[in-house]
Amino acid sequence: MSLRLLFLDELKGYAKSKVMIVLWFGLPLLSLLIYFLQPNTEGVPISFLVGLLVSSIGGTLSGIMLSTSIVSEKNRHVYDLFLIRPVRRSSLLLAKFFAVYMCLVVAVVISLIFGLIIDEFTVGLSEYFLNETFESLIISMSSMAITCSIGIFFGVLVSSVPVAAILSVYLGSQLSSIILLPTFFIVTLNPVILALTLGISITSIIMSINMYLFSRQQF
Amino acid sequence: MTDICIEFNNVSKKYKTLLALDNISFNIQKGDIFGYIGPNGAGKTTTIKILVGLIRDFQGRVNLYGKDISINREEFHNIIGYHPQEAGFQVWRTVDHCLKTFGRLSGLSSEYLENRIQEILELINLSDVRDKKIVHLSGGMFQKLRLGQALLHKPEILVLDEPLSGLDPQMRYQFKKIIKKLAKSGITILFSSHILSDVQDIANKIGILNEGKIMRIGSPEELQSSFHIGNLIEIIFAKNTPLCDGIEAISDVENVEKVKNNKQLIYLKSNVDIDFSISQIMNKVLQQKCRIRSISLVKPSLEEVYLKYVGGETD
Numbered sequence: 001m002s003l004r005l006l007f008l009d010e011l012k013g014y015a016k017s018k019v020m021i022v023l024w025f026g027l028p029l030l031s032l033l034i035y036f037l038q039p040n041t042e043g044v045p046i047s048f049l050v051g052l053l054v055s056s057i058g059g060t061l062s063g064i065m066l067s068t069s070i071v072s073e074k075n076r077h078v079y080d081l082f083l084i085r086p087v088r089r090s091s092l093l094l095a096k097f098f099a100v101y102m103c104l105v106v107a108v109v110i111s112l113i114f115g116l117i118i119d120e121f122t123v124g125l126s127e128y129f130l131n132e133t134f135e136s137l138i139i140s141m142s143s144m145a146i147t148c149s150i151g152i153f154f155g156v157l158v159s160s161v162p163v164a165a166i167l168s169v170y171l172g173s174q175l176s177s178i179i180l181l182p183t184f185f186i187v188t189l190n191p192v193i194l195a196l197t198l199g200i201s202i203t204s205i206i207m208s209i210n211m212y213l214f215s216r217q218q219f
Numbered sequence: 220m221t222d223i224c225i226e227f228n229n230v231s232k233k234y235k236t237l238l239a240l241d242n243i244s245f246n247i248q249k250g251d252i253f254g255y256i257g258p259n260g261a262g263k264t265t266t267i268k269i270l271v272g273l274i275r276d277f278q279g280r281v282n283l284y285g286k287d288i289s290i291n292r293e294e295f296h297n298i299i300g301y302h303p304q305e306a307g308f309q310v311w312r313t314v315d316h317c318l319k320t321f322g323r324l325s326g327l328s329s330e331y332l333e334n335r336i337q338e339i340l341e342l343i344n345l346s347d348v349r350d351k352k353i354v355h356l357s358g359g360m361f362q363k364l365r366l367g368q369a370l371l372h373k374p375e376i377l378v379l380d381e382p383l384s385g386l387d388p389q390m391r392y393q394f395k396k397i398i399k400k401l402a403k404s405g406i407t408i409l410f411s412s413h414i415l416s417d418v419q420d421i422a423n424k425i426g427i428l429n430e431g432k433i434m435r436i437g438s439p440e441e442l443q444s445s446f447h448i449g450n451l452i453e454i455i456f457a458k459n460t461p462l463c464d465g466i467e468a469i470s471d472v473e474n475v476e477k478v479k480n481n482k483q484l485i486y487l488k489s490n491v492d493i494d495f496s497i498s499q500i501m502n503k504v505l506q507q508k509c510r511i512r513s514i515s516l517v518k519p520s521l522e523e524v525y526l527k528y529v530g531g532e533t534d
Contacts, residue, residue, distance in 0.1 A: 002324055005320070005323055005324060006324075009320050013309060013311050013312070016311055017311070073307070073309070076305075076306075076307030077303060077305050077306040077307055078306065078307045078308065080273060080301075080303050080306040081301075081303065081306050081308070081321060081368060082324065083272075083273060084271050084272060084273060084296065084299075084301045085296060085321065085324040085325050086293045086296055086324070086325075086326065218234075218274065219268075219273050219274075
């Protein structure tokens, strides 16, 4: 009950925030800009590039947003008023994670639709393009899930907003690219299955650590 | 049988090397307005956080209506309302949204909350800003909102941590009025403060805390009478009449001090019979046909009592 309520509440909050406006409208516009600046993508679909762009910029932004909002809310004792009620500490973190992730998924979908529209008008959509786009979507979403969980990790662990932001920028986005590494060395690996497996397992592990650390913190 | 509502039994709390609470024990009865005073860092907030369940790692036992709060915390949430000293709100919320969220998290239905929020906002005079974003509220309104969220579920016990700090005089007056109104409705109130006048105005029972230890507990009158700053008698004479001479000669008197043209302070020796001393002084006054307005035994102010227990100095 409280998780659902907190999730919807956080979703409302993030949806209203300026960062999400940037993600939802800024990134699709950026994909358009990319096309007009560099129409020759050497056979790589725009939708694929857009997917990478969103996962990189969107993931980093979300990581920063999560880490800094948690640190700031901890410092302002925002959680006190939640924790005196029958609310699990883990629900607070999970609600934040799912709310931001949901917003990111919306941003990715909007951007990819933009990318696909451009591809349709320029080179025409083919099965290859759609497969590439699907692959790009799965990798982006797995990578963003890891970035978000790392953002929460720094939010829980650190007590300074700038430090949390810096760590999220430099470590969050770097660590999330771990899901792509094995495909560079083992070419037979299916990048979609690998990204899904690693994305879900790494995110679950980091979120479990986050919840454990958060439950031990003194408010 | 006494109607004990809150009971702290040998409660201690240590933060790494700092002993924040040192084996404190006290109880609060149903309907009490308990003023918990002490200097900053005395352990007031730690005590309160233990009571509301924000600190769970402590030694000792805390009971609410005889039941240990560590055993089934959710049961006690419905009983307690908590106004934190410094808790913030997510500023993107409106006042209405904020109260709705906390109400729902407290298990109240949306239909019930519609009316309840209106009642609360009327009580705390925030009806006009129901749809305003929290970020646009003033400090006093913010403080009222903290109180509002604590009252949503009609708690039997209200725990207020420094509810009057940072408020301007007008807002302090309003806040005290609200607290008194709530107390009249039968709610047991525990509130902390480091401002004595606030405690004196509101509380019927006071606990003085210093360096994690309970120094004294009692009603304001009990605290004042338990603390003898020396037996002191004040005589105020009628205007333009001479003061009384020769009081120093009375064997019980240690010293006489002229404070103003018409006021004398008479310090008595310790362990004297005050009633007998007063009658001796009165005889002297009558012998000299002095015209007096009043003669009274001076009691220490609550401030003097407080300063004695927290180690400060009186002037």
